[in-house]
Amino acid sequence: MRILIADDHAVVRQGLKQILADEFSRAVFGEASNAAEAIERVWKEHWDVVILDITMPGRTGLEVLAEIKKTRPRLPVLVLSMHPEDQFAMRVLKSGAAGYMTKESAPAELVGAIKKVLGGGRYVSATLAEQMATYLTTDAQTPPHERLSDREFLVLRLLAAGKTVSRIASELSLSVKTISTYRTRLLEKMHMTSTAELMHYAISNHLVK
16 A cells, blocks of 8 residues: 655654554555645655645645646545644535544544545544534525635635735745735635735634634
């Protein structure tokens, strides 16, 4: 079995390998420290499953997921993120991920999730399954943030967390001009006039904690 771990923190990659090696003794592990490397390794090599972080330098994990689904639609991708389920899980699953877990999950839960997605299933926690059921049965109008692109949604969360445009640009390895463009687009799509309004909306809708 071949497992690709895409995360920009070496300590996280090493920890995941140790956890999984105990259960999958014959597994071969590959690593990617950024989006470009992850996409290249998926294109050029065979993998049975990809463990993917959302927040990486350059292109986001959500964009990597989209690329993987275009080129390797049957390759299961398990997203493992620091972001709480209620903020990203639905978006990730709708984008084609085989599962979503937070980095606070227990090692045994990770092993179980890997086994499930390798078997062709999709992994969601009990809490997330309940949220999904509620989401599917509600007739409420789609909230504005659900209509944002993945990159716009990420920028919205970072702005709402009180980060400046220059700080966001540094974290995402993008130019200040690009982030400013995203901010302008957010204001237009959300029908708002200031960052303060965006922050209030995000906090009110529990998009940041």
